[in-house]
Amino acid sequence: MDIHLTRFDSKTTVASSKSKPAEKASVTENQARPAGGSAGETSLKLTALTASLETVPPVDDAKVKQVSNALQSGNYQVHVQRLADKILNFESGLP
Numbered sequence: 001m002d003i004h005l006t007r008f009d010s011k012t013t014v015a016s017s018k019s020k021p022a023e024k025a026s027v028t029e030n031q032a033r034p035a036g037g038s039a040g041e042t043s044l045k046l047t048a049l050t051a052s053l054e055t056v057p058p059v060d061d062a063k064v065k066q067v068s069n070a071l072q073s074g075n076y077q078v079h080v081q082r083l084a085d086k087i088l089n090f091e092s093g094l095p
Helices: 039-053 061-073 080-092
Strands: 003-005 011-016 025-028
Touching: none
Parallel strands: none
Antiparallel strands: 003 011, 011 025
16 A cells, blocks of 8 residues: 655654545544654664664674585584573573
């Protein structure tokens, strides 16, 4: 569904491409605002998210290629006991 905004202020008129041209919906400022609250709250959440992403380690492209090649050649080995230990450690940390 395409949405066409004809103006943007406290009362924005929106027309859907599936509706007839005469059928337009009026969207109030509160309806157009994200569910999280004010724009300031959204900005704070985005800032916090950006900061948390900076702590994520970078992708090891060499390791990805190594695992991908092993999967494609059928040589990838799953260490069952190691996998089970990691799953148990992860699950024990959940609430």
